[in-house]
Amino acid sequence: MSESRVVSGLNTDVRFEEHVFHVQTEDRGRDNPVIDTLVYCGGQILEQIKTDYAATLGTDPAVEDITRMLEAQHREVVRRARQGQFAAERPTLVDGEVGRLDLTRALEEIARSDDGLELFELEFQATGGTSGLRGMLRVTCVRSGEPVGGARVTARLVAEGQAPAPLFEAESGEDGLVDVAVALPDGRRGAVLFAAECGPGGGRLRLELG
DSSP states (O other): OOTTOOOOOEEEEEEETTEEEEEEEEEOOTTSOEEEEEEEETTEEEEEEEEETHHHHOSSOOHHHHHHHHHHHHHHHHHHHHTTTTOOOOOBOOTTOEEEOOOHHHHHHHHTOOSOOEEEEEEEEEOOOSSSEEEEEEEEETTTOOBOTTOEEEEEEEOBTSOOEEEEEEEOOTTSEEEEEEOOOTTOOSEEEEEEEETTEEEEEEEEOO
């Protein structure tokens, strides 16, 4: 594959309730061998997923192999969007307020699926403070109602026209709880997007910064 050659990208619009998500997957080329998927909603980047294919396919992969990886990654993210993993309420961050994911439609979609997906509910209780983001995040399996321990939990700052900025990464305890205490860049507006993933399960929660 020549240095300038890249695999054609994919773009898909997914409607979930009142949301329309745009999923865009691209090959960044031989000089940057990454398959990059972005999920947009309302002009904001909600999620970015990168896969370094050089580690799997070698330094001079065939176009057909890159295409298969690109298509598989795109299909997986589109599936997640259709099942509501990127849909969340947008509460303003206020001391003591609880942010929760609206689950009704997502549960209906998962009930009709047979891919083993588990949906997690993320619930954030703000505890306040003079600056930054402070509170307790709870991760619960919707099907069983049990807390999800060992989930990889991340938080990113998202703003219109900008790539998500990582803020936080931790693992939920056996009680499904994660203690959140992170600084926020001065003057930045937007929202904090929490994500929790464990095996075939995942969930999202978006909190607007007031």
